[in-house]
Each structure stands twice: as structure tokens, then as C-alpha cells.
Amino acid sequence: MERDLFVAWFEEATRLVRADRDRLTRLDAAIGDADHGTNLDRGLTEVLKELAGSPPESGAQVLTTAGTTLIRRVGGASGPLYGSLFRQMGKALETPVTLAGFAGAFEEGVVAVERLGKAVLGDKTMVDALAPASRALALAVRDGAEVSVALGQAARAAQEGSKATIPLQARKGRASYLGERSVGHEDPGAASAALFMAALASVAG
Amino acid sequence: MKKLINSADSVVEDALNGMAAAHPSLRVRDRVVYRADGPRPGKVGLVSGGGSGHEPLHAGFVGHGMLDAACPGEIFTSPVPDQIIEATKGVDGGAGVLHIVKNYTGDVLNFEMAAELVEGVEVAGVLVDDDVAVQDSLYTAGRRGTGATLFVEKMAGALAEEGAPLAEVAAVAAEVDERSRSFGIALTSCTTPAAGKPTFDLPETEVELGIGIHGEPGRARVPLAPARELATMAMDALHGDLPLRGDLLVMVNGMGGTPLMELYVVFAEVAAYVKGKGARVTRSLVGNYVTSLEMQGFSVTVCRLDDALTRLWDAPVETPGLRWGR
Numbered sequence: 001m002e003r004d005l006f007v008a009w010f011e012e013a014t015r016l017v018r019a020d021r022d023r024l025t026r027l028d029a030a031i032g033d034a035d036h037g038t039n040l041d042r043g044l045t046e047v048l049k050e051l052a053g054s055p056p057e058s059g060a061q062v063l064t065t066a067g068t069t070l071i072r073r074v075g076g077a078s079g080p081l082y083g084s085l086f087r088q089m090g091k092a093l094e095t096p097v098t099l100a101g102f103a104g105a106f107e108e109g110v111v112a113v114e115r116l117g118k119a120v121l122g123d124k125t126m127v128d129a130l131a132p133a134s135r136a137l138a139l140a141v142r143d144g145a146e147v148s149v150a151l152g153q154a155a156r157a158a159q160e161g162s163k164a165t166i167p168l169q170a171r172k173g174r175a176s177y178l179g180e181r182s183v184g185h186e187d188p189g190a191a192s193a194a195l196f197m198a199a200l201a202s203v204a205g
Numbered sequence: 206m207k208k209l210i211n212s213a214d215s216v217v218e219d220a221l222n223g224m225a226a227a228h229p230s231l232r233v234r235d236r237v238v239y240r241a242d243g244p245r246p247g248k249v250g251l252v253s254g255g256g257s258g259h260e261p262l263h264a265g266f267v268g269h270g271m272l273d274a275a276c277p278g279e280i281f282t283s284p285v286p287d288q289i290i291e292a293t294k295g296v297d298g299g300a301g302v303l304h305i306v307k308n309y310t311g312d313v314l315n316f317e318m319a320a321e322l323v324e325g326v327e328v329a330g331v332l333v334d335d336d337v338a339v340q341d342s343l344y345t346a347g348r349r350g351t352g353a354t355l356f357v358e359k360m361a362g363a364l365a366e367e368g369a370p371l372a373e374v375a376a377v378a379a380e381v382d383e384r385s386r387s388f389g390i391a392l393t394s395c396t397t398p399a400a401g402k403p404t405f406d407l408p409e410t411e412v413e414l415g416i417g418i419h420g421e422p423g424r425a426r427v428p429l430a431p432a433r434e435l436a437t438m439a440m441d442a443l444h445g446d447l448p449l450r451g452d453l454l455v456m457v458n459g460m461g462g463t464p465l466m467e468l469y470v471v472f473a474e475v476a477a478y479v480k481g482k483g484a485r486v487t488r489s490l491v492g493n494y495v496t497s498l499e500m501q502g503f504s505v506t507v508c509r510l511d512d513a514l515t516r517l518w519d520a521p522v523e524t525p526g527l528r529w530g531r
Contacts, residue, residue: 025400033281033419034397034404042279071318075256076282077311080318116314173310174421176345177338181422 002097005204006062007051012199014044020195027188031175036078036188043074043082059097063090063105077173078189081113081126088112099147103137110134117172124170124182126189132161133197148205151197158197162190206396206403213398217257217279221264228525230268236284237292238264238275249365249374250274250296253305253358254289255312256281258397259418261526262354262495268524269531271362272305280397280498281419283311289319293326301327301371303378305357307350308334329371331378333357335387335506337446338415338423351418352458352495352506353385356518359527363520377517381508388442389423389504390435391416393462395497414438418460418497418504432467436474439505447509449479452487454508454518461496463503468492471503488518494526 017024017040024037047066056062067087070079089109094101110130119125121132136157140150165187170176175187210216217236225233232241244250253263254276263275273296276284293302306316313332320328335353339345361378369377391413394403404420407413412435415423427438443449457472459465472491479486487510495504510518521530 029400029404031422033417033421034400035280035282038399039279039282072285072287074282075278075285075311075315077309077314079285079311080314117310172346174346174417174419177349177417177421177423179340179345 002059002095003056003062006059008203009200010044010047010051010062010066012203013196014041014048016195016199017041017044017192024188024192027186027191030185031170031178031182032188033174035076036192039074039076039078040082040192043070043079046073058095060090060093060095063087063093065090077117078192081117081189084112084116085109085130099150100141103134103141103150106137107134119172122168123172124165124168124175124187124190125172126187126193128165128168128187129158129161129190129193129197133158133193148201151201151205155194155197155201158194162186162194165190206401208396208398210398213401216398217277220257220260221277224264224525230523231264231525235291236277236288237295238267238277239292239295240267240269240273243273244296244298246298247300248298248368249300249371250293250298250302251305251358251362251365251374252276252289252292252296252302253354254278254284254292255307255309256283256419258395258498259496263358265526266355266358266524268522270366270520270522271358271524271527280399283309283315286315286319286322289316290323293319293323293328297326301329303361303365303371303374304328304330305354305361305378306330306332307354308332308347309349310346312350327371329375331357331361331375331382333382335382335385336415336417337386337388337442338417349417351389352387352456352504353382353508355456355494355527356385356454356506356508357381359522360514360517363517363522366520381514384447384510384514385506385508386443386447387504387506388439389416389418389460389502390414390439391420391423391460391500391502392429393501395420395461395500397498412502415442416500416502418495420497420500432470433474436471436505437478440475440478443505443507444482447507449482449484449507450509451484452510452515453479453484454488454490454510455479455486456490456494456506458490458495458504458506459493460500460502460504461493462499462501465492468503471505475505488515
């Protein structure tokens with residue numbers, strides 16, 4: 001049951017990324033190297049293939065399989081970063097999955113991304129969507145919110161976090177080479193992270 | 206834009222098949238290009254890699270006196286750890302392996318992960334970061350690796366070929382990077398096969414100063430000017446960062462779409478500039494070596510040589526992209 005939910009998450013994320021592939025690539029063209037949509041679509045396609053080929057037994061295993069596949073097959077910065085997010089989440093996630101357990105595992109995943117990318121909130125990276133989503137989840141857990149409400153809030157926080165990267169000057173990744181010229185553009189990594197959170201809210205909400 | 210490809214998805218694979226067919230000295234397996242005659246016991250192995258689209262870098266520099274293996278990623282996308290791990294194991298002759306990594310977030314992450322995961326091989330790494338267009342500060346990912354990568358691969362490769370130990374090869378690689386600087390200027394954008402349209406819009410009347418090798422925008426846009434002025438802008442940027450002194454290795458590199466004739470026009474200006482600063486061009490290279498698909502433009506890379514480095518530069522090399530002395 002929870003395994004199917006996590007597989008559905010990646011199916012929905014793949015659908016959203018594919019639908020937004022050109023937008024993500026366009027955002028990347030503005031301040032990076034114009035391949036984010038293409039790469040993520042390719043990586044997620046590999047993830048779905050891997051999940052179908054050798055179906056994992058638990059939700060945690062879905063996450064580690066997805067993470068490992070992204071690390072091994074995507075390349076670029078987004079492969080290792082998203083890969084670490086899901087692999088760390090999978091390692092930290094306990095069965096049976098509860099909202100609190102998921103929020104804790106998600107936070108560990110985000111910390112892994114911050115560590116690997118040496119990025120903090122405000123650097124204009126995927127962390128700017130992931131960290132607010134993690135905080136929204138933790139707050140929802142504290143307030144005893146329903147799953148659908150909690151994931152909806154996390155998705156909104158990620159979306160707002162992504163939009164909030166527009167006025168920022170990038171300090172990490174290729175966009176940082178632009179200096180002031182990176183201001184005025186949404187970070188493609190934050191935009192795709194928001195899609196992942198939207199996908200989760202849509203399948204589990 | 207028109208491309209000579211079968212499909213955008215297969216272009217990297219198809220090109221590697223072509224390299225393997227054209228060069229029996231290379232062996233291509235699972236997206237890694239090896240020297241067919243390697244590994245040599247006791248020799249330090251050199252592995253580099255990065256996104257495709259910069260040919261001949263890196264696969265074209267696999268061979269005697271240079272790289273032992275190259276890991277080509279998708280176009281403008283770093284290779285994945287699996288490739289790097291396989292390459293590292295495949296070239297290890299028992300003396301360890303040097304990873305030559307261009308300083309881009311993706312390349313650094315994937316090489317770091319591979320170095321962590323590979324077992325039973327001593328690995329050292331060198332980061333190439335020669336592009337003066339990018340400010341090296343706490344607020345950027347650091348300088349990008351561009352033309353100096355070729356210098357590092359050539360000179361470290363020559364030293365490894367002589368049987369030097371890993372620590373020495375790594376030290377020379379770092380020294381070459383330290384002594385080298387690059388600056389690029391683009392006249393047009395490149396077009397990745399997957400996107401099918403130019404990565405950025407650059408008006409007919411303007412050039413991009415400090416362009417990156419993936420079409421990343423640079424420092425500024427200025428009106429198109431005669432080659433003399435463009436060369437001076439590039440050289441001023443280099444000289445301002447590392448004063449031109451003594452013996453210099455100078456490369457005027459084409460980005461894939463600029464005729465050799467125009468590169469020589471630029472080289473004449475570069476050579477005159479160097480002379481004007483009282484330095485000497487003692488070694489040179491002119492051509493398309495670190496390209497960005499079909500981008501028009503050039504980059505200049507300068508390395509301050511000493512006798513030891515000059516000797517390593519002159520040492521025999523036999524690769525598809527660079528060969529002399531053998």
C-alpha cells in the first residue's frame with residue numbers, strides 16, 4: 001500500500017516534469033546550461049523503468065532505488081543532489097510510514113542535499129524550495145494536521161520558495177557565474193523541487 | 206537548426222561508435238573511452254571526463270602521453286559515477302589514478318561520489334579552474350574549468366608516461382592549473398541537439414565577453430569589434446589576473462564554429478599583445494580543441510612555463526586530437 005503510494009509519487013512527478021520539461025529547460029537556459037528539464041525527464045524515466053523492473057518491497061526501498069538510480073544515471077548536479085535527497089529519505093524512513101516519520105525522513109534528505117551541494121537557504125538553489133517544504137511539513141506535524149493538509153502546505157511552501165528565488169542572486173551552481181545577472185530569474189532546481197512536492201500532494205493528498 | 210545526427214537521443218552514443226571505428230588505438234566500452242593498450246603496470250592512470258559537445262576534449266585526448274580514459278557524459282552534462290568508477294578501475298596499473306575534473310558543480314559532485322565509491326584504487330584529484338571571466342569568491346561556485354584542461358591533461362600525462370608516482374603527477378597537474386588562465390568570447394550561441402534552438406540570443410551586432418564552454422553567459426555584452434580589439438579585451442582580462450611574464454604557452458582555441466583562418470587572425474593579435482608586455486610565446490596551439498558544439502568565437506589560454514613544464518609539453522603525445530614527437 002505505502003509502496004504503491006511512493007511509486008505513484010514518482011509516476012506523478014515524472015508526468016509533471018515531462019509536462020513542464022520545456023519550461024524547466026528554458027529557466028535553465030536563462031541562468032544555466034539549458035538541460036535541466038531534459039536531464040530530469042531522462043532520469044525519472046530511468047527511475048520508473050527500474051521500479052517496474054524490480055519492484056521494491058517497501059516505500060523506503062522505492063525511495064532508495066529512485067535515489068540510487070538518479071545518482072547513477074542522470075549526471076550533472078541534479079542527479080547526485082536529487083539522488084541524495086531520495087536515498088537519504090529512504091534510509092531514514094521507518095515502516096509503517098507515518099506523517100511524522102515522513103517529515104523526519106524528508107528533513108534528513110534535505111540536509112543531505114544541503115551538505116552535498118554546500119548550499120543554504122537563499123543561495124538560489126533547489127534548497128530554496130525544499131527547506132521551506134520541510135519546515136511546513138514539520139509545522140503541520142506539530143499542529144496535528146491531516147496528511148492532505150500537511151502535504152498541501154508543503155507543496156505551497158515549495159512553490160512559494162521557488163518563486164522567491166526570482167529576485168535572488170545565485171551563490172551556488174552554474175547560475176552563480178552570472179553574478180547580478182542571475183537576478184530576475186526563477187531557479188530551475190527550485191522549480192523542479194516544487195514539482196516534486198506538488199506531485200506528492202496530488203497523489204497522497 | 207540543421208544537425209548531422211540520427212537522433213538527438215543517440216548522438217553521444219553514435220559519435221563514440223564513430224570514434225571507436227576511426228581509432229583502433231581506442232577501446233570504447235559502456236560509455237568510457239580507454240587506451241586499447243592499457244593499463245600499463247606501474248603507470249599512474251589519468252581519467253578525465255565531462256559533458257559531451259566539447260570534442261576533441263576529453264575522449265580525443267586519450268592515448269600515449271595524455272589520458273588513459275575519458276568519461277563522456279550527455280551533451281553539456283557531467284558523466285555519472287558509474288562511468289567514472291569503471292574507468293578508474295579499468296586504467297589502474299597499481300600506481301593509482303588521477304582524476305582531472307573541470308570545476309563545475311555537476312562534474313565535481315559526480316567525480317567526488319565516484320572517488321568515494323571506488324574500492325581498491327588510490328585516487329587523487331585535480332580541479333581545473335582557469336576561467337578568469339568568473340569571479341572566484343565565496344559567492345560563486347568558483348572559477349570554471351576550460352582551456353587549461355588540455356594543458357593539464359597533456360603535461361600530467363607526459364609525466365605519468367615517464368613513470369612518476371601519483372603524488373608528483375597530481376602536483377604537476379595542480380601546478381599547471383595554477384599557472385594557467387583562460388578567457389573566451391562568443392560571436393554566436395551554440396544549439397544543443399535536444400533543444401534544437403540556440404541556447405541564448407546574441408544579436409548580430411554583439412559578442413558575449415567571458416562566455417562559458419556550455420553557452421553560459423559571461424561578464425558582459427559589447428558591440429562586435431575588429432579581432433584586434435576583441436583579442437585585446439581577452440588579453441587584458443588574462444594579464445589583469447596573472448601578469449604575462451617570461452615564457453608562455455598560448456592557445457587560441459576555437460569554439461567549434463570559427464574558421465581556422467580567423468583563429469590565426471586572433472593569434473597574430475595575441476602574439477603582438479604578449480610581445481608588448483615583454484613576455485615571449487615559446488609554445489603555441491591554434492585550433493578547435495575545447496569546443497562548444499558549433500559556437501562561433503574563441504578563447505585564449507595562457508600558461509606560464511618553466512623548463513620542466515616546457516619539457517612535459519614537448520614530450521611525445523599520440524591521441525586523436527593531439528599528436529607530435531612520436
